[in-house]
Amino acid sequence: MLVPERVIDTRRGEVLRDRAVVVEGDRIAGLIGAADVPEGPRRIDLAGLTLLPGLSDAHAHLVGLEDDGQGYAGLVTRSGAQEALAGVRNARTTLAAGFTTVRDIGTFRAFVDVALRDAIEAGWVEGPRMLCAGAYVTCPGGGGDITGLAPDVDAVVPRELRFGVASGVDQVRATVRQILRYGADFIKVIATGAVLTSGTNPGLPEFTEAELRAAVEECELAGTFVAAHAHGAEGIKRAVRAGVRSIEHGSLMDDEAIELMAERGTYLVADMFDGDWILEQGPRLGYADEVIRKTVLTNDAQREGFRRCVKAGVRIAFGTDAGVYPHGMNARNLAYHVRYGQTPMEAIRAATFVNAELFGWSDRIGAVETGLLADLIAVPGDPSEDVTLLEDVPFVMKGGVVVKDERPKEDRP
Numbered sequence: 438m439l440v441p442e443r444v445i446d447t448r449r450g451e452v453l454r455d456r457a458v459v460v461e462g463d464r465i466a467g468l469i470g471a472a473d474v475p476e477g478p479r480r481i482d483l484a485g486l487t488l489l490p491g492l493s494d495a496h497a498h499l500v501g502l503e504d505d506g507q508g509y510a511g512l513v514t515r516s517g518a519q520e521a522l523a524g525v526r527n528a529r530t531t532l533a534a535g536f537t538t539v540r541d542i543g544t545f546r547a548f549v550d551v552a553l554r555d556a557i558e559a560g561w562v563e564g565p566r567m568l569c570a571g572a573y574v575t576c577p578g579g580g581g582d583i584t585g586l587a588p589d590v591d592a593v594v595p596r597e598l599r600f601g602v603a604s605g606v607d608q609v610r611a612t613v614r615q616i617l618r619y620g621a622d623f624i625k626v627i628a629t630g631a632v633l634t635s636g637t638n639p640g641l642p643e644f645t646e647a648e649l650r651a652a653v654e655e656c657e658l659a660g661t662f663v664a665a666h667a668h669g670a671e672g673i674k675r676a677v678r679a680g681v682r683s684i685e686h687g688s689l690m691d692d693e694a695i696e697l698m699a700e701r702g703t704y705l706v707a708d709m710f711d712g713d714w715i716l717e718q719g720p721r722l723g724y725a726d727e728v729i730r731k732t733v734l735t736n737d738a739q740r741e742g743f744r745r746c747v748k749a750g751v752r753i754a755f756g757t758d759a760g761v762y763p764h765g766m767n768a769r770n771l772a773y774h775v776r777y778g779q780t781p782m783e784a785i786r787a788a789t790f791v792n793a794e795l796f797g798w799s800d801r802i803g804a805v806e807t808g809l810l811a812d813l814i815a816v817p818g819d820p821s822e823d824v825t826l827l828e829d830v831p832f833v834m835k836g837g838v839v840v841k842d843e844r845p846k847e848d849r850p
């Protein structure tokens with residue numbers, strides 16, 4: 438039994454007082470009056486703390502993207518085994534930061550994310566629950582490909598580093614089917630150029646609407662969805678019309694794109710903290726001038742677009758591009774949601790309840806409610822007044838097991 442000062446009701450956006458949360462096995466068994474909780478060894482006192490659902494990140498890269506500014510060099514100087522083990526470290530760090538679920542949204546080295554997900558599920562290593570993309574579905578030379586190589590080197594890049602490269606409706610269809618068959622939970626398509634991929638232009642579309650629709654149709658057959666990386670307005674609109682579930686980044690949107698997203702119920706996942714990270718740390722990390730230039734191009738525009746999406750009633754989810762910055766700092770993005778138009782409670786809902794809807798996991802996570810998984814965190818103070826309190830989470834429970842308890846000693850029985 439957890440007895441906090443406050444509980445955040447993420448469904449209604451309310452702060453509840455005098456409630457205790459009963460945990461049985463890996464689930465929440467109910468909420469009862471705090472006064473009704475008996476003393477005893479099964480009582481965890483969280484005096485002064487606010488309890489809320491474990492946070493989730495809809496856009497993380499636990500495998501493969503490292504904040505080293507070295508671009509593709511890492512792909513040829515690290516083995517798949519090394520990437521997997523770095524993923525183990527990243528998973529542990531992410532969970533300790535209070536993120537009990539991540540939607541892992543692409544790795545160049547295909548299916549290492551799936552292996553990590555399965556290892557966490559089997560209890561071999563500690564980490565958040567994961568939904569995995571398996572690979573990037575991208576056009577040849579696109580934002581999810583390995584670009585800029587000499588033609589003779591280009592010809593011998595191992596298939597696992599280019600598993601999702603596809604061109605034309607039929608190839609996209611076949612590739613999506615195969616990625617799902619190898620264990621991905623959903624599909625990530627690269628609908629426009631990317632900031633971090635050399636030679637690609639974030640403003641320009643890279644798939645036709647028909648190609649994007651083929652990916653969506655295959656996912657629907659498999660009972661899942663497409664997340665679309667899209668910066669430029671035309672790429673966003675093609676993806677939304679094709680029926681993708683979420684737009685990732687959404688940096689250079691126009692009014693028509695925003696209207697379409699609001700109308701279709703497409704989620705926006707806007708990583709805003711990492712742009713500042715690249716601009717601040719880029720010189721130290723040795724990022725190429727091209728990356729810095731494209732970050733400047735997209736950074737402020739993305740924030741303005743986010744603000745307009747909030748006003749227009751677009752569904753706002755929460756994702757951070759973890760891996761571009763060091764894992765564990767995911768909650769830093771919450772303050773950006775608040776700075777650009779959401780209330781603190783709306784930002785918390787984005788990172789819990791709304792993300793659960795986006796993942797199709799509302800029956801598992803995202804709220805402190807009977808029957809859901811006991812993925813719970815607690816922080817001192819009231820994060821519905823100050824979301825930065827979530828940047829340092831001392832108490833984390835996943836599936837009914839306390840995985841972190843760094844409350845000050847005097848708070849403990």
Ligand SMILES: [Zn+2]
Pocket residue numbers: 496498542758
């Ligand atoms: Zn990303």
